[in-house]
Amino acid sequence: MNIISPALKTRQAVSRFLKNESGSMTMLSVVGIVGCCMVAGLAIDASNLYRQKEHLILAADSASKAGIVALSSNKSTFEVQTAALASAEQNIPASMFGKTSNGVQDIQLVRFDPSSRTVVSGTPNAVKVTLHRNASVENPVKTTLLRMVGISEFDFSVTSVAYYGQPGRCTSSDGIYAKGQVTLTSGNRIGESYCVHSQTAVWLPQQNTFDAGSGVSMPNLEMCKGKCVESANLGIEKAVFTMNLSLPKVADHIDKVTAAMLSTASDLKREVFANKPLASNLTPLSDAKILSVSATKNLVKGSVVSLTPAQYNDLMFNTSGNIPSGLVYNVDCRDRGNGPATSISIGGTKNRKNSVEDSSTIETIRHVVLITNCGFDVGANARIDNSLLVSTRISSSSVINADEGSVIGDPLKNCDINRKVYIMTMSGVSVNSNFTASNVALIVNGNINVAATSNSSKVEHNGTSMHAEGSIQIPSSHIFNSCAEDPSGLLPGMKTFKYVIPKS
Incomplete structure (x- = not known):
């Protein structure tokens, strides 16, 4: 008997497999x-x-x-x-x-x-x-x-x-936005990051200048009527673009802001008063018989003080305009009918019973919110700083009468957001060229008309915004420069959401 080892069996099997071509x-x-x-x-x-x-x-x-x-x-x-x-x-x-x-x-x-x-x-x-x-x-x-x-x-x-x-190419919250036509007459200059938009048309007759990085937009560039060319307006061809922007209703925005300011507390109110200190001396309120001495002790930052136009006049006279800061003043002039007396004044004696006030007295409204159904008479001696002014008055004429010489916002024309002034009106306004010079936002449920300068010099606007439900008319010789982004929440929601791919 031949015994084959397992190792030999394996070698034989492998040999047969290798020789078999069928595999x-x-x-x-x-x-x-x-x-x-x-x-x-x-x-x-x-x-x-x-x-x-x-x-x-x-x-x-x-x-x-x-x-x-x-x-x-x-x-x-x-x-x-x-x-x-x-x-x-x-x-x-x-x-x-x-x-x-x-x-x-x-x-x-x-x-x-x-x-x-x-x-x-x-x-x-x-x-x-x-x-x-x-x-x-x-x-x-x-x-x-x-x-x-x-x-x-x-x-x-x-x-x-x-x-x-910001929409389109705009990188600043400063700009001119209107549902009606925006007219830049001639000789105006739009600075870097500043944008002009109309949902109707932007009319640029001639000789306006648009710096690199500025923007001009409208839903249909045919409404530019042949003026969006370099020969008519320098820099316009790189600045202009088509945009159909869903502009919020100005009236709704003003209603929202007014309700927030008159409320006991709201996120927007806390934000607005973050840089508005409460005055250490509140006795002028009791001196003008607006509140009792004991009531003034209960006031906190953002408290609402309701007063009549007469009480407002007394308060302004007693303090030379320096009314206690850190408060919301709600002035009700419904009892004054529809005549010329339906306004309150800053920086002047117009419509004041205290007409003996020195005409040279500078009146400064600072760190306050002033809400009224009156109009505003802003005199030459007015200074308005870091404040919000709201007029809910409905009128066919301008609810702001501003004299030359009034200073709104930062008098140094710097980009200081802590000195910005917001003016909201439920009716149209006509203001002089210096009224919107620096750190001012006009939010108007109507038309905005800016008057021409009284001389040939240019008026420079830094950090100035205009939002109109109607049209905006800008005369010649104005320069618009943007400032840092405005985080206040007081401007209408002009921003848009975009997906972006940052560079690494």
């Missing part, structure tokens, strides 16, 4: 199957990867938009992050797709600079959302057939940045 097809089949798996894996797994990535991108975009909507509504950082995460979960639920974020650390509030297209330091105006399908969340995208060639999973992350900024 060559088997080897080719194995190679073919592996190749087919690779091709099929590329098709199936790559398709799945694309689909999963698209889900993540859409979820990130939705999350960043939810975050920027919350940020634009002055929500806290945590509220913004919570809103973004809730949106991400709604669009790519963990129950179906697994974990895709590391919580609030993947929701960043940043500041995006549209001019450099980079993330910079400063007050946040953008929300950056990052979502993952990778090891950081222990949830990579698994493969199927590609596992056979050693590829078991895909790792990736996506980022979306939503920005809350």
Whole structure:
């Protein structure tokens, strides 16, 4: 009996296999199957990867938009992050797709600079959302057939940045916006980052200048009537663009602001009074018989003081216009009918019973909110600084009468946001050229007409904004320069939401 060892049996089997040519097809089949798996894996797994990535991108975009909507509504950082995460979960639920974020650390509030297209330091105006399908969340995208060639999973992350900024090419909150026609007569200059927009037409007869980075927009450039060319207005061809902008109703905005200021407390009111200190001496209120001495002790910053025009006159006279700061003054002149006496004055003795006041006395309204259903007479000796003035009076004529010499905002014409003055009216206004010179926002439920200068010199406006439900008329020889972004919440919601890709 011949006994064959196991080792010998194995060698003989291998030898027979190698000599048997019929096995060559088997080897080719194995190679073919592996190749087919690779091709099929590329098709199936790559398709799945694309689909999963698209889900993540859409979820990130939705999350960043939810975050920027919350940020634009002055929500806290945590509220913004919570809103973004809730949106991400709604669009790519963990129950179906697994974990895709590391919580609030993947929701960043940043500041995006549209001019450099980079993330910079400063007050946040953008929300950056990052979502993952990778090891950081222990949830990579698994493969199927590609596992056979050693590829078991895909790792990736996506980022979306939503920005809350000025429409079009504008990078400043300063600008001229109207639903009716905007007319820039001639010889005006629009500075960098300053924008002019009309939902009807911007009429530019000739010889206006637009600096690099400025903007002019309207829904239909045919309404420019051949004047949007360099030969008519220097720099216009690079500045002009088409935009159909949904302008908010000015009346609704004024109603919202008025309600907030007259309320006991609101987010907007707290924001407005953040830089308005409460006066240490409140006795002028009791001296004018507006409040009792004991009542003045209960006043806090932002308290509403209701008074008649007569009481207002006495208060202005007793303090030379320096009425106690940090308060909301609500002046009711309904009992004065519809005659010429339906106004209150600043910087003059017009409509005052105290006509003995020295005509040279400078009256300064500072750090206050003044709400009235009267009009405003602003005399040559008026100074208005870091204040909000609202007139809810409905009139066919201008509810502001301003004399030459009045100073509104920063007299040095600097870009000091802490000295900005906001004037809101429910009717149209006609003002002199210096009235809007610096750090002033006119928000008007009607037309805005700026008078021509009394001499040939140019009037420079720094940080001046105009928002009109109607038309805006600007005469010749004005220069409009932008200042830093206005975070007050007192300007109508002109900003738009955009998705941006910052440079690394």
